[in-house]
Amino acid sequence: MDRKIIPAVAMTSIWGFVGIVAPIFVQFCMRGSPNKGVVQVMLVLTAACCWLFWLCAWMFQLNPLIGPSLETNFIRYIQEEWK
Amino acid sequence: MGSVFRSAEMSLCQIFLQSEAAYTCVSELGELGLVQFKDLNPDVNAFQRKFVNEILRCDEMERKLRYIDKELKKDDMKIPDTGENPKAPAPKEMVDLEATFEKIESELREVNTNAEALRRNYLELSELKEVLKKTQNFFAEHGEGHHTIVDDAQNALVHDEMATTSATAVQLGFVAGVIPREKVPAFERLLWFACRGNVFLRIDEIAKPLEDPVTGDAIFKCVFIIFFQGEQLKLRVRKICEGFRATLYPCPESSQERSEMLNGVSTRLEDLNTVLHQTEDHRHRVLANCLKEIRNWIIKVKKIKAIYHTLNMCNFDVSHNSLIAECWTPVSALENVQQALSHGTELSGSTVPSILHRMHTKETPPTFFHTNKFTKVFQSIVHSYGIASYQEVNPALYTIITFPFLFAVMFGDLGHGFIMFLFGLWMVVMEKKLMSSKSDNEIWNMFFGGRYIIMLMGLFSVYTGFIYNDAFSKSLNMFGSSWHPNYSEPLLDSVETLVLDPEYEFDNVTGPYPFGLDPIWQASKNKITFTNSFKMKLSVILGIGQMLLGVMLSLVNHIYFRNPLNIFTEFIPEIVFLLCLFGYLVGLIFFKWATFTVHCSTCAPSLLIHFINMFLFSYTMPNDNFNYQCDHTNPKLTGCKATTVFYRYQNYAQIALVLGAVLCIPIMLCIKPFVLRARHNRKIRVSIES
Numbered sequence: 001m002d003r004k005i006i007p008a009v010a011m012t013s014i015w016g017f018v019g020i021v022a023p024i025f026v027q028f029c030m031r032g033s034p035n036k037g038v039v040q041v042m043l044v045l046t047a048a049c050c051w052l053f054w055l056c057a058w059m060f061q062l063n064p065l066i067g068p069s070l071e072t073n074f075i076r077y078i079q080e081e082w083k
Numbered sequence: 084m085g086s087v088f089r090s091a092e093m094s095l096c097q098i099f100l101q102s103e104a105a106y107t108c109v110s111e112l113g114e115l116g117l118v119q120f121k122d123l124n125p126d127v128n129a130f131q132r133k134f135v136n137e138i139l140r141c142d143e144m145e146r147k148l149r150y151i152d153k154e155l156k157k158d159d160m161k162i163p164d165t166g167e168n169p170k171a172p173a174p175k176e177m178v179d180l181e182a183t184f185e186k187i188e189s190e191l192r193e194v195n196t197n198a199e200a201l202r203r204n205y206l207e208l209s210e211l212k213e214v215l216k217k218t219q220n221f222f223a224e225h226g227e228g229h230h231t232i233v234d235d236a237q238n239a240l241v242h243d244e245m246a247t248t249s250a251t252a253v254q255l256g257f258v259a260g261v262i263p264r265e266k267v268p269a270f271e272r273l274l275w276f277a278c279r280g281n282v283f284l285r286i287d288e289i290a291k292p293l294e295d296p297v298t299g300d301a302i303f304k305c306v307f308i309i310f311f312q313g314e315q316l317k318l319r320v321r322k323i324c325e326g327f328r329a330t331l332y333p334c335p336e337s338s339q340e341r342s343e344m345l346n347g348v349s350t351r352l353e354d355l356n357t358v359l360h361q362t363e364d365h366r367h368r369v370l371a372n373c374l375k376e377i378r379n380w381i382i383k384v385k386k387i388k389a390i391y392h393t394l395n396m397c398n399f400d401v402s403h404n405s406l407i408a409e410c411w412t413p414v415s416a417l418e419n420v421q422q423a424l425s426h427g428t429e430l431s432g433s434t435v436p437s438i439l440h441r442m443h444t445k446e447t448p449p450t451f452f453h454t455n456k457f458t459k460v461f462q463s464i465v466h467s468y469g470i471a472s473y474q475e476v477n478p479a480l481y482t483i484i485t486f487p488f489l490f491a492v493m494f495g496d497l498g499h500g501f502i503m504f505l506f507g508l509w510m511v512v513m514e515k516k517l518m519s520s521k522s523d524n525e526i527w528n529m530f531f532g533g534r535y536i537i538m539l540m541g542l543f544s545v546y547t548g549f550i551y552n553d554a555f556s557k558s559l560n561m562f563g564s565s566w567h568p569n570y571s572e573p574l575l576d577s578v579e580t581l582v583l584d585p586e587y588e589f590d591n592v593t594g595p596y597p598f599g600l601d602p603i604w605q606a607s608k609n610k611i612t613f614t615n616s617f618k619m620k621l622s623v624i625l626g627i628g629q630m631l632l633g634v635m636l637s638l639v640n641h642i643y644f645r646n647p648l649n650i651f652t653e654f655i656p657e658i659v660f661l662l663c664l665f666g667y668l669v670g671l672i673f674f675k676w677a678t679f680t681v682h683c684s685t686c687a688p689s690l691l692i693h694f695i696n697m698f699l700f701s702y703t704m705p706n707d708n709f710n711y712q713c714d715h716t717n718p719k720l721t722g723c724k725a726t727t728v729f730y731r732y733q734n735y736a737q738i739a740l741v742l743g744a745v746l747c748i749p750i751m752l753c754i755k756p757f758v759l760r761a762r763h764n765r766k767i768r769v770s771i772e773s
Contacts, residue, residue, distance in 0.1 A: 004594030011598075038087055038458065038480065045484035050546060053492070054598070056624055057550050059676040060617050061565075061595035065684045067583030068566065068607030072575045075568045078603075082564060 004062075011054050019047025087458055087480045089643075090473060091413040093448035095121075098408045098424065099438040100397070105406045108427030108437055109390045110171045115423045117416040119449060121409040122396045132395040137174075140181065141388040147184040148381055154191055155370055155377070162378050164521050169379050171386035180380065187373055194366045201362060202296035205355050207330070208348055209293055210261040210304065214332045215345045217287040217306040218259055222338065256317050257310045262329035264288065264303040270327050274309070277319055283310040308334075409442075411449055417441075448473050457535050458483065464536075474643070476636050485629065487536060491543030492625065497554035500544025507538025550599040551614075558605035565590045566603045580608060585681040620672050627665045634658055652755040656747035663744040667737075668694060686723035696726065697741060702734040703727050 023040040030036040070078075100108050112118050124132065155162065172180070262270060267286055274284055285308050292301035307329070309320050324331055335341050397408040412420055417439070424437045450473050454462050458479065464486065465479040494500060510517065511534050522528060530537070552558040568588050570581065583589070595601065600617070604610045634657050641649040671690055679687045696702065705727045728734060 003592060007594070007597030034453075035455070038483070041480055042484055045481060046488075049484065049488045052624070052628065053547065053550060053621075056621050057599055057617070058595060058597070059673065060620070061601060062676060063678075063680040064585045064589060064595075065679065065681055065687055066609070066613070067585045067588060068603050068613070069580050069582040069609045070568070070603075070607055071580050072578060074606055075570060075581060076575055078568055079570070082567070 007058065011051065011058075015047040015051035015054075019044050019051070087452065087454070087477055089476060090450040090452055090471060091415065092474070093411050093451060094414050094417070095442045095444045095446070095448070096410055096412055096417075096420070097440045097442055098410065099403075099440070100406045100408065101428070101433050101435045101437065102404050102406065104428045104431040104433040104435070104437060105394060105397075106174060106390060107431040108424050109393050109408075110386070111423040111427035111430070112420065113386065113389060113393070114170065115416075115419060117412055118420060119411045120393050120396050121411065123398045123407070123409055124396065133399055134391040134395050137177075137391045138388060138395075140177070141384055141391065144181060144184055144384050145388070147188045148377065148384060150188055151184075151191065151370075151373055151377060152381075154195075155374065158367065158370060160370060160374055162374065165378065166519060167379060169383055171390055172383055177387060180383070184380075187369065190369055191366070194362060194369065198359070198362045198366065199296050201355060201359050202294065205352070205359060206293055206296055208352050208355065210330060211332045212345065212348045212352065213289045213304075214259050214261060214306050214334060215341055215348065217289075218308055218334055219338065219341055219345070221285060221287070221308065255310050255312055257308060257334075258317075258320060258324065258331050259306070259308045259334040260324060260329045260331035261289070261304050261306055262324075262327060264305050266327050266329075267305055267307075270307070270323070270329070273323055273327075274320070277323060278311065278316055281312065281316060282320060284308075411451075413451055413453075450475075452477060452479070460533050460536050461486065476639050476643075478636070481632065481636075483539075485632075487539035487543045489625070489629075490540045491547040492621070494540070494544045495547040495551040495553055496556070497545055497548030497559075499555065500541050500548050502541070504538060504541025504545060507534055507536075507541050510534035511538055552600040552602055552605070558600075558602040560602040562597050564601050564603045565593055565596050566601060582609075589681075623665075624669055624672065627661070627669050630661060630665075631658075634661060648755065648758055652750065652758070656751045660744045660747045660751075663740040663747075667740055683723075686727065686729065687725065688727070688729045689725035692726050697737045700738065700741075702737075704734075 022043050026036060026039050026043065030039065098108075129135070152162075271284060271286070274282055287306045289304050289306060292303045294300070295302055309324075311317055311320050321331075335344055393408075394406065397406040400407055421439055424439060428435075428437050450470055452462055461482045462477075462479040465477075465482055471477060491500065510531055514534070517531060548554060549559075566583055566588055567590055568581075568583055575581075600614070604613055607613070634654065637657075638650065638654045641647075641654055668690070671688075671693070675688060675690060703724070703726045705723050723729075
């Protein structure tokens with residue numbers, strides 16, 4: 001169970017940093033600039049979209065209901081090469 | 084300078100301009116570019132406005148400039164783009180400009196007419212030369228050089244001995260000329276029919292084409308010589324030649340005269356050639372002189388015309404000798420407008436300052452967005468769908484990210500996305516250089532105008548390419564696949580393909596592939612089935628997410644415009660409808676992903692069927708021993724299918740949601756019109772009473 005959570009925590013914290021911490025940082029750095037609002041909105045939207053996209057891909061594969069249909073030669077190769 | 088979040092706050096201003104200062108002030112305001120003038124004389128005809136004469140003069144100047152431009156293009160001289168932006172000159176300079184254009188235009192016209200006359204002359208002389216040469220050849224074949232043409236012709240035509248006795252010799256006349264090659268067959272036929280075969284026609288082609296003096300085209304022509312007997316035939320032949328527009332040339336009888344004429348014509352041709360070349364050089368010199376200035380002139384004349392059009396829109400106050408203008412300008416730019424006005428008054432040398440006066444009005448101001456070079460392209464994309472009303476939330480701000488993101492969801496290739504990103508990056512980095520080399524190529528200008536959006540699309544495509552695990556249509560294996568097949572040799576020998584069972588071959592401890600789709604799917608035969616399911620659910624989630632964003636923005640609008648009626652009759656029903664039906668669907672998607680494992684795969688609900696059944700109010704209840712829990716300690720449960728209800732009280736919950744959503748429809752349709760009608764009636768009643 002534990003090892004499953006590591007990617008979830010990592011990705012959430014990365015995009016959380018981009019979407020929550022960075023705009024606050026920008027609030028103080030670009031105080032006088034007219035483009036401050038644009039940059040903040042861009043950061044938040046990017047973080048939200050990208051995190052949601054990653055989450056969908058990850059959760060979809062969490063409990064797969066079907067498996068891949070592979071050729072037997074390929075299975076032999078995998079069983080040799082991949083660990 | 085105002086945010087992109089909303090359109091800028093505008094204010095209506097009145098400007099009082101002194102007559103002398105009016106022109107320069109408007110010129111300064113035009114250079115500033117932040118003011119929109121209102122037309123204060125909308126019912127006045129264009130020809131009755133105050134400055135109509137000046138505008139007519141500008142039109143005349145523009146016509147002359149267009150003529151010069153056309154002449155430049157004829158000579159393939161490209162106008163150099165210096166990038167200068169000259170200001171409009173003062174009205175007194177307009178007279179100088181007019182005189183210059185007049186001079187250049189008349190000179191060019193004169194040169195052109197002269198050149199045309201010279202070329203016509205040249206053509207005639209060349210044709211005459213050809214005629215002389217060909218007739219020389221013709222008669223040289225048939226007789227000795229000292230005979231006259233007629234004798235030669237007689238010899239050629241009449242072969243028997245009797246022709247030598249000149250008593251019965253017949254007097255033959257002839258004409259020689261030139262005709263375009265296409266008309267030759269028709270000419271021959273008509274001559275034959277009209278003269279009943281009693282004329283002799285001889286045609287010879289001119290090898291090189293001759294230049295038409297007017298159009299400059301190269302036309303192939305033929306020399307002809309016609310022999311006939313008697314006056315009637317002569318008249319007939321002449322009429323036919325006139326009809327076919329064949330040019331006739333006088334050809335002397337004796338061959339000696341012919342050779343003298345030939346020499347004379349040749350020398351005249353050479354002289355004419357030199358004169359033609361000199362005329363062309365002169366024309367070239369005149370054009371080269373205006374080549375440097377013409378771009379500036381065109382810009383100046385355009386600006387003068389624009390200034391006079393603007394001045395036409397103002398009210399002329401005779402009592403104070405001033406012009407009154409009304410304009411819309413953003414509140415944040417009022418300072419700049421003041422500065423421009425004072426600068427303009429100063430330039431014109433007038434002592435009375437121009438006054439800017441803010442007015443309060445109930446009219447809806449125009450929508451204005453401050454954009455920089457980055458936001459401009461997104462704003463123009465949004466404008467193509469429709470321009471927001473005054474002070475509404477600006478959708479372009481969110482488009483900066485959502486547009487490239489949704490493109491990337493569709494594109495989704497790491498390698499190609501990276502190439503697209505590099506292309507966009509190159510255009511952005513070399514921006515200044517590429518902008519200064521102005522290109523006429525529309526396709527390139529389109530790409531260059533969208534350089535920021537191409538760069539962002541490429542960047543997001545790299546990210547989605549990682550998630551789709553698609554780099555030039557190949558997958559990357561960075562973290563190790565989570566599928567570990569463990570089959571014995573005999574089993575592998577016996578079949579061609581195997582479907583891996585998620586219960587045994589999927590590594591549930593390490594979990595799914597951490598970043599994106601598992602690379603094993605690339606080699607599988609059912610990859611499309613797998614990714615289809617993923618992408619359909621993804622589209623539903625992203626689409627409903629974007630719709631939710633839109634509805635929330637409308638809430639922001641309602642709050643800003645202090646419109647509680649809209650909040651209750653538009654926003655709340657909209658959000659309830661959206662969330663009850665489609666938000667519920669998104670919730671179901673996540674619920675199914677999180678809770679249904681392969682152990683309960685027979686019970687895994689088909690969301691599509693459940694959603695349809697929700698609207699049809701048809702539910703398949705499970706058996707009594709059905710356990711709503713699902714984990715691998717319980718054996719595989721019986722009595723459930725993809726259509727069975729899969730959580731307790733699902734049927735009640737769904738009926739409630741559908742009823743709630745359907746209830747929103749009459750609220751959205753019926754309440755607001757009646758409320759507005761009641762308000763309107765109350766207003767009328769109040770105004771009648773007072």
